[in-house]
Amino acid sequence: MDKYAVKIEGLTKVYKDFWRRKKIPALTNLSLNIERGEIFGLLGPNGSGKTTTIKLLLGLLFPTSGKSWLLGCPSSDLKIKSKIGFLPEETYLYKFLNAEEILDFYGKLFDIQRKERKSRIDRLIRDVGLEPYRKRPLSQYSKGMLRRIGLAQAIINDPDLVILDEPTSGLDPIGSREIKDLILEFKRQGKTVLLCTHLLADVQNVCDRIAILDKGVLQVIGSVKELLSQKDVIEFLVRNLSEDDVQAVESFIKNRDGDVLSIGHPSSTLEDIFINIIRKN
Amino acid sequence: MVIFIIAHHTFREAIRKKILYVLMGLGILIIIAAPFFPTIDEPDARVKMMLVVFFQVVMLLCVVGVILLSATSLPYEIEDRTIYGVLSKPVSRLKIVIGKIIGFALLSALIIVILSLLNVAYIKQIASGLPESCRGVLKARDEFKALRFYIQGKSHHTSEGIVWIKGGRDGVAFWSFSDLCKTPNNKTSFEVEFDLKVESGRGFVGSIPVVVGIEDAFQGLGKTEVLSLMVDEPLTLKIDPEVVQKSGSVNITVFPIHEADYIGVTQKDVRLFSVQKGFIYNYAKAIVITFLKFLLIVIIAVMGSTYLSAPVSIAAAFVVFLCGHILDFIKDFSLLIHRYDVPGHALPTVLRKPSILLIYVDYIIKKPLEWFSVIMPDFKRFDTLKFLLKGINIPLETIGAVFAYTTIYAGICIFISSIIFKKREFL
Numbered sequence: 266m267d268k269y270a271v272k273i274e275g276l277t278k279v280y281k282d283f284w285r286r287k288k289i290p291a292l293t294n295l296s297l298n299i300e301r302g303e304i305f306g307l308l309g310p311n312g313s314g315k316t317t318t319i320k321l322l323l324g325l326l327f328p329t330s331g332k333s334w335l336l337g338c339p340s341s342d343l344k345i346k347s348k349i350g351f352l353p354e355e356t357y358l359y360k361f362l363n364a365e366e367i368l369d370f371y372g373k374l375f376d377i378q379r380k381e382r383k384s385r386i387d388r389l390i391r392d393v394g395l396e397p398y399r400k401r402p403l404s405q406y407s408k409g410m411l412r413r414i415g416l417a418q419a420i421i422n423d424p425d426l427v428i429l430d431e432p433t434s435g436l437d438p439i440g441s442r443e444i445k446d447l448i449l450e451f452k453r454q455g456k457t458v459l460l461c462t463h464l465l466a467d468v469q470n471v472c473d474r475i476a477i478l479d480k481g482v483l484q485v486i487g488s489v490k491e492l493l494s495q496k497d498v499i500e501f502l503v504r505n506l507s508e509d510d511v512q513a514v515e516s517f518i519k520n521r522d523g524d525v526l527s528i529g530h531p532s533s534t535l536e537d538i539f540i541n542i543i544r545k546n
Numbered sequence: 547m548v549i550f551i552i553a554h555h556t557f558r559e560a561i562r563k564k565i566l567y568v569l570m571g572l573g574i575l576i577i578i579a580a581p582f583f584p585t586i587d588e589p590d591a592r593v594k595m596m597l598v599v600f601f602q603v604v605m606l607l608c609v610v611g612v613i614l615l616s617a618t619s620l621p622y623e624i625e626d627r628t629i630y631g632v633l634s635k636p637v638s639r640l641k642i643v644i645g646k647i648i649g650f651a652l653l654s655a656l657i658i659v660i661l662s663l664l665n666v667a668y669i670k671q672i673a674s675g676l677p678e679s680c681r682g683v684l685k686a687r688d689e690f691k692a693l694r695f696y697i698q699g700k701s702h703h704t705s706e707g708i709v710w711i712k713g714g715r716d717g718v719a720f721w722s723f724s725d726l727c728k729t730p731n732n733k734t735s736f737e738v739e740f741d742l743k744v745e746s747g748r749g750f751v752g753s754i755p756v757v758v759g760i761e762d763a764f765q766g767l768g769k770t771e772v773l774s775l776m777v778d779e780p781l782t783l784k785i786d787p788e789v790v791q792k793s794g795s796v797n798i799t800v801f802p803i804h805e806a807d808y809i810g811v812t813q814k815d816v817r818l819f820s821v822q823k824g825f826i827y828n829y830a831k832a833i834v835i836t837f838l839k840f841l842l843i844v845i846i847a848v849m850g851s852t853y854l855s856a857p858v859s860i861a862a863a864f865v866v867f868l869c870g871h872i873l874d875f876i877k878d879f880s881l882l883i884h885r886y887d888v889p890g891h892a893l894p895t896v897l898r899k900p901s902i903l904l905i906y907v908d909y910i911i912k913k914p915l916e917w918f919s920v921i922m923p924d925f926k927r928f929d930t931l932k933f934l935l936k937g938i939n940i941p942l943e944t945i946g947a948v949f950a951y952t953t954i955y956a957g958i959c960i961f962i963s964s965i966i967f968k969k970r971e972f973l
């Protein structure tokens with residue numbers, strides 16, 4: 266079994282104009298590897314080449330040059346798609362179907378047996394919190410509900426590699442948190458996740474490693490901890506310390522030639538406060 | 547398996563669209579209204595009108611619906627990106643295209659079956675009120691052409707290929723038919739249709755008496771009777787099956803009784819039919835051919851939609867559909883220009899000297915038009931109405947030929963579609 270879930274070598278995509286002349290380079294010589302069981306974040310501003318990379322991996326676009334492998338097989342191999350789950354940037358689903366029908370349709374495409382398919386559909390609809398709306402046509406779903414059912418279809422085949430393009434887009438903070446929890450659950454199950462987003466908060470909490478793209482060029486790649494850590498700065502988080510003790514600690518540090526950058530009360534994130542209030546209600 | 551999943555999905559999507567029900571509702575209304583359309587005063591004209599309206603108006607309406615659905619399905623999926631969901635699954639692009647085609651073929655079959663059942667039930671109901679002699683349109687007859695034709699005695703004169711015979715046994719028109727009982731069948735009955743020209747020196751008469759003899763060619767079994775031949779109206783006679791079944795060959799003779807009467811005859815004027823199966827069977831064959839036509843239209847529409855946007859794809863499908871019905875005109879288009887060169891033509895405009903420009907245009911477009919007419923599907927092959935209106939059995943060879951043509955054309959279209967769609971990128 267190949268060590269890497271995703272392996273990309275020199276992937277380049279140049280879009281052609283009407284006269285088939287090469288015009289806009291969307292991705293230039295991208296090389297990266299994603300290990301199995303890893304949560305990998307692909308970051309970058311709009312138009313940086315994130316979605317192009319995913320489309321190239323899924324065969325929706327053809328590379329101008331370079332190669333890619335998914336789970337040890339060339340990404341052009343049709344069979345490998347049975348082990349991949351994909352959630353597109355927007356939830357592009359057949360609006361004339363209801364939740365049950367859409368999952369059944371995708372389940373059939375993966376050739377999942379009827380009984381197994383039915384049990385997975387029931388479980389997934391329950392997991393994404395759409396049980397009361399399972400018979401409602403998707404045309405009547407809100408953006409957040411569509412995102413949830415989109416995620417359910419992405420994992421109907423119990424994939425080894427999950428590719429999520431902007432998974433939290435359109436979701437409220439609770440939905441967003443649930444998705445992040447789900448991504449962590451994937452990791453616990455040993456699945457590999459390729460997370461593509463420009464919302465940095467999504468990445469920081471869940472990703473093991475990240476790559477940053479800009480104008481189709483890989484700018485940086487590494488583990489989140491490595492990239493975020495400031496090795497010359499130390500942070501203490503202490504509870505139940507009196508004002509005198511704080512001053513004593515500060516003067517102790519100064520006596521040892523240390524620079525005290527800030528002393529104060531750490532603030533919670535707005536997301537945490539929002540979730541606490543909503544969950545209490 | 548995947549193909550049928552896509553087909554089922556396509557079918558389900560199509561039947562949930564309102565346009566289908568609007569067009570089908572309109573089709574049903576037209577079928578119901580068809581017998582009340584103004585027509586000529588013949589007893590079976592209403593039935594013929596129902597057939598014409600169904601095959602030319604209602605089916606056209608259905609073609610419009612099927613084109614609108616099949617030419618837009620893929621482009622809309624590409625436009626709203628629902629195709630991503632399918633393409634990211636282990637499904638080949640060829641299977642998507644074939645699945646779409648099968649889905650719309652199923653839809654076409656459903657529409658055709660529902661509307662044709664309604665139409666045929668209505669036709670049966672209307673026809674039940676017709677006198678027996680006027681139910682020729684509800685038959686499915688195999689036609690036999692006369693192998694021999696000659697005049698016993700002398701003819702009066704011949705004009706424009708028509709042999710005229712004077713009454714009073716001066717001359718007798720003789721037609722001979724053979725091989726009538728290749729597949730003897732108890733259910734088979736025979737009838738003969740006379741479509742003779744009638745003149746009389748007795749002034750204006752609506753009909754003249756003629757002697758008609760129908761007998762077994764070898765043993766002379768049969769009968770001779772005096773019948774009244776109407777002016778401008780074919781006469782149909784049933785033949786005793788025993789006369790035919792003995793030897794499979796029949797001789798038919800006709801001559802007018804009165805010396806002042808004349809009949810004009812040609813070899814084609816007497817036709818012998820074996821009536822084997824009923825109208826329903828023939829109608830079903832017509833429906834099968836109509837379905838093959840729909841299938842071809844669906845394949846062409848889906849082929850266009852693998853590359854074109856929805857509106858362009860619809861337009862392209864309609865252009866192909868139209869061109870497929872006027873191939874003869876397209877082929878002859880350059881000949882129309884050539885006719886300007888025909889000397890001695892009666893029309894003054896034609897006597898003009900040929901225009902250099904026209905000759906040049908003709909030279910330029912002749913080959914492309916020929917190629918164009920070869921590439922376009924020939925929908926005239928699928929015309930079954932002419933058989934039904936004449937009550938003639940649609941030969942199985944015709945169905946076979948149409949099936950083979952559809953298969954070959956469809957195969958080429960699917961091959962082209964698969965190549966186009968395989969190379970397509972989804973931005």
